[in-house]
């Protein structure tokens with residue numbers, strides 16, 4: 157539902173359920189604010205519907221659940237300070253609402269607008285129950301900078317599919333709406349929860365034990381609005397860093413995030429993107445100059461928005477089949493290769509260290525995500541991006557339906573990204589910013605005593621060096637699972653052929669300026685997702701593309717069928 161459709165009628169003395177899904181916060185939460193302003197009783201509810209997650213194949217690992225539980229605890233603590241509490245319901249959402257609309261004499265339901273297809277599906281079902289029960293439903297946009305539906309409507313009913321096109325549309329929209337005011341003691345003053353419900357233990361906080369989960373590693377990202385806001389304020393104090401931020405200049409090998417590390421907080425809505433965007437605006441306004449989208453911090457938020465818009469409008473956005481903007485690629489099925497990639501056993505320390513960081517901490521730098529995603533898909537293993545997306549969805553603290561799928565399509569060369577001849581080298585990429593291999597030593601302790609000369613390629617170390625390092629390759633750490641030089645070349649040929657065969661699909665997410673750079677094999681100056689913009693250019697370079705004219709004349713090597721057979 158869009159803002160326009162929202163009933164703005166202010167009726168006092170509602171009995172309201174405010175349904176928290178994402179939007180786990182007090183600041184910039186207009187639907188919560190509406191609930192508080194119009195109600196006598198407010199029941200803040202979070203529904204933990206594991207069957208719903210299963211039905212829609214939503215994966216969530218232990219680290220992610222720990223983060224969510226911390227967010228809920230934070231919310232509960234803050235609500236209790238004002239005499240309310242969080243009701244954590246277990247089971248089917250529709251059944252819960254059908255029962256509790258009556259049980260609690262509910263007259264109003266408030267919640268955020270969510271754009272994912274499963275949310276829309278469930279919201280429609282709950283809305284129907286609400287209508288049948290005479291319950292008014294009020295919702296507002298707050299998880300994105302803009303009203304996504306309005307952008308699509310403005311763009312003639314379709315999503316802008318290139319960042320440039322997206323920026324053009326946004327120019328007409330102007331800056332995103334300001335964040336709404338924070339819910340404070342004043343807003344809570346006239347709201348309460350009846351005592352019986354307040355004490356009802358059936359809705360107590362969920363625990364990891366209840367979910368049958370256990371986290372193996374301490375958390376580096378404590379969940380919740382309190383922590384999210386603290387982190388934002390800390391970053392914003394460093395105004396020079398904020399104004400000069402350029403994503404491609406940040407290091408994927410840093411042991412602490414060299415970017416903001418705010419993504420888990422945005423994904424679950426403990427932090428509002430509008431709040432952050434406008435705080436940045438204020439700092440930019442005071443600065444002599446500042447970086448600009450797409451590489452600036454505001455530019456990062458616009459990337460997020462870009463993928464939300466694309467996902468909202470593209471059928472089957474998170475899969476290849478039936479997805480009109482995605483190249484239809486005959487990926488290999490190889491469970492053993494996938495398992496080794498997931499479990500940090502590829503034999504390439506740079507790749508394995510990143511996957512180990514992902515397993516342990518649930519967050520990795522954007523360019524490190526590039527490295528492992530490219531390795532899994534078009535770079536080395538030629539395994540479907542959907543498989544990588546599933547692993548990320550389960551392990552990332554910031555797992556996000558639209559952003560995850562969009563970036564996986566990008567990295568696998570299936571959509572959005574057209575510099576497909578650039579394949580990341582699993583040896584040289586990390587070395588650029590971390591020649592001593594500090595990052596590898598931190599996340600792969602088995603290699604920690606290798607000399608820097610061999611840390612990225614331990615299989616090349618003489619046996620006495622391996623013995624001195626206490627790690628024999630082939631026994632304590634695997635040999636590389638593929639010959640990168642050979643497979644990346646083969647994959648490049650495959651990709652070239654597929655792109656030529658499916659040219660119409662590639663053109664959907666390629667705009668004119670990108671077409672020129674793609675053709676000239678230059679890096680698109682404006683793409684922060686392409687590490688070739690900075691000094692990493694030569695690391696990522698592979699063979700030059702066959703000129704389009706030649707390919708069109710049929711001179712491109714016809715490798716697809718032979719490669720797929722081999």
Ligand SMILES: Cc1cc2nc3c(=O)[nH]c(=O)nc-3n(C[C@H](O)[C@H](O)[C@H](O)COP(=O)(O)OP(=O)(O)OC[C@H]3O[C@@H](n4cnc5c(N)ncnc54)[C@H](O)[C@@H]3O)c2cc1C
Pocket residue numbers: 403413415416417418419420422423453456457459460461463520521522523525526529548552554555556557559560561563564567685
């Ligand atoms: C294969 C792959 C999968 C990814 N999956 C996710 C995901 O599930 N969830 C997720 O939030 N990000 C995902 N990203 C995008 C990006 O890597 C992370 O958002 C970023 O690394 C988070 O770190 P940060 O908060 O320090 O980002 P910053 O650089 O500080 O950026 C600030 C915010 O902007 C947004 N943002 C930054 N980069 C991107 C981007 N490329 N696309 C969309 N939004 C962006 C995020 O909300 C981020 O928190 C993925 C990237 C790749 C390559």
